[in-house]
Amino acid sequence: MNAIDMAIRAAAANITLNDVTKAYDTETVVIPPMDVELRAGEFTVVLGPSGCGKSTLLQMIAGLERVSGGKILIGGREVQNLEPKHRGCAMVFQNYALYPHMSVFDNIAYSLKVSGMAKAERIERVGAVAKMLGLADYLSRKPGQLSGGQRQRVAIGRAIVREPGVLLFDEPLSNLDAQLRHDMRVELAELHRRIGATTVFVTHDQVEAMTLADRILILNKGRIEQFDTPKAIYHRPASVFVAKFIGAPPMNILPVTGDGRVLRLADGQVAAEAPLTGAYQLGIRPEDILVSGQAEGRAVTSTLRFREDLGSHAILAAELGGSVVRIATPFGVDIPDHSQLSLNLPPARLHLFDAESGRAMPGVFSAH
Numbered sequence: 589m590n591a592i593d594m595a596i597r598a599a600a601a602n603i604t605l606n607d608v609t610k611a612y613d614t615e616t617v618v619i620p621p622m623d624v625e626l627r628a629g630e631f632t633v634v635l636g637p638s639g640c641g642k643s644t645l646l647q648m649i650a651g652l653e654r655v656s657g658g659k660i661l662i663g664g665r666e667v668q669n670l671e672p673k674h675r676g677c678a679m680v681f682q683n684y685a686l687y688p689h690m691s692v693f694d695n696i697a698y699s700l701k702v703s704g705m706a707k708a709e710r711i712e713r714v715g716a717v718a719k720m721l722g723l724a725d726y727l728s729r730k731p732g733q734l735s736g737g738q739r740q741r742v743a744i745g746r747a748i749v750r751e752p753g754v755l756l757f758d759e760p761l762s763n764l765d766a767q768l769r770h771d772m773r774v775e776l777a778e779l780h781r782r783i784g785a786t787t788v789f790v791t792h793d794q795v796e797a798m799t800l801a802d803r804i805l806i807l808n809k810g811r812i813e814q815f816d817t818p819k820a821i822y823h824r825p826a827s828v829f830v831a832k833f834i835g836a837p838p839m840n841i842l843p844v845t846g847d848g849r850v851l852r853l854a855d856g857q858v859a860a861e862a863p864l865t866g867a868y869q870l871g872i873r874p875e876d877i878l879v880s881g882q883a884e885g886r887a888v889t890s891t892l893r894f895r896e897d898l899g900s901h902a903i904l905a906a907e908l909g910g911s912v913v914r915i916a917t918p919f920g921v922d923i924p925d926h927s928q929l930s931l932n933l934p935p936a937r938l939h940l941f942d943a944e945s946g947r948a949m950p951g952v953f954s955a956h
């Protein structure tokens with residue numbers, strides 16, 4: 589570990605939000621009171637649809653937006669009234685505007701120069717950061733002479749050169765093409781393993797969330813739907829909102845009615861046994877549905893509508909009980925179009941949600 593790695597690791601701070609709220613005007617509350625604790629050194633991904641308050645949350649931590657109420661603590665210190673530069677955070681944006689007329693070195697060194705650091709130390713720090721980010725050979729180039737990925741790395745270098753204990757990212761990869769996004773994801777994960785800064789990474793991309801996060805915080809209209817590990821979010825979604833936001837294709841959700849003994853689909857077919865009465869939503873992931881012949885047990889009948897072959901596997905879309913369900917099947921399973929499909933819904937793979945609130949009802953099926 590070099591000096592920069594060690595300095596950032598030492599400075600990693602936990603972030604606590606107590607009753608933090610944000611309203612831009614009296615009518616619209618963007619963030620209702622929020623309590624959350626981000627552990628020192630943890631990589632948190634804030635995930636949610638556009639407009640749910642992700643950037644607002646990040647900017648309140650950074651100090652670029654004021655809180656309307658509540659407290660923010662970084663490393664145990666109350667910061668909600670401090671200037672951004674006194675909070676020990678560094679931020680990387682989607683539109684990372686580098687200074688086009690300055691070299692890579694000067695771009696990275698800029699904040700150090702402004703803070704009055706001596707030249708020899710600046711050279712040493714920028715050198716260490718550039719080496720860490722694979723930019724050592726590009727220090728004299730201008731941003732216009734770099735690839736998109738290299739420019740993004742310069743933006744990250746500029747953020748970490750001040751040795752922040754907290755790194756904040758707001759959709760930093762959205763402007764990159766697919767291959768570069770993937771490469772940058774791997775680089776960011778590697779960077780985090782090395783420097784261990786407390787990281788908050790905002791995105792609307794579930795793949796980034798699943799692959800980067802220690803824990804994912806899912807926001808829906810400014811409220812926390814679930815805050816847990818990627819595995820728990822995928823396998824034990826706390827609500828229909830989470831279940832439908834994660835997974836490609838997402839979890840199938842079917843309305844069912846209980847008669848005290850079984851849960852029936854809208855067309856009367858029995859989907860599962862459960863001693864429940866009333867209306868519920870039943871969830872099952874595409875890869876958990878078995879096309880008949882693959883398993884024993886209760887089967888329901890559906891009609892195949894269309895299929896998409898993805899090479900590694902196929903996605904079937906079938907009509908079941910008035911809904912369209914998606915089924916992921918291994919490639920090579922030969923299923924003719926418009927055929928009747930007999931489907932198994934293994935009870936251990938079922939998720940049950942309240943019909944109205946959409947909250948998960950753990951314990952009914954063994955998936956929870």
Ligand SMILES: Nc1ncnc2c1ncn2[C@@H]1O[C@H](COP(=O)(O)OP(=O)(O)O)[C@@H](O)[C@H]1O
Nearest residue numbers: 612613618636637638639640641642643644645
């Ligand atoms: N400066 C502002 N003034 C008024 N409303 C704003 C302002 N910034 C954001 N909003 C509103 O707050 C909500 C959350 O925005 P934002 O945090 O940018 O969402 P996200 O980053 O999740 O897409 C949106 O409804 C947006 O219109």
Ligand SMILES: [Mg+2]
Nearest residue numbers: 642643644758
């Ligand atoms: Mg945003």
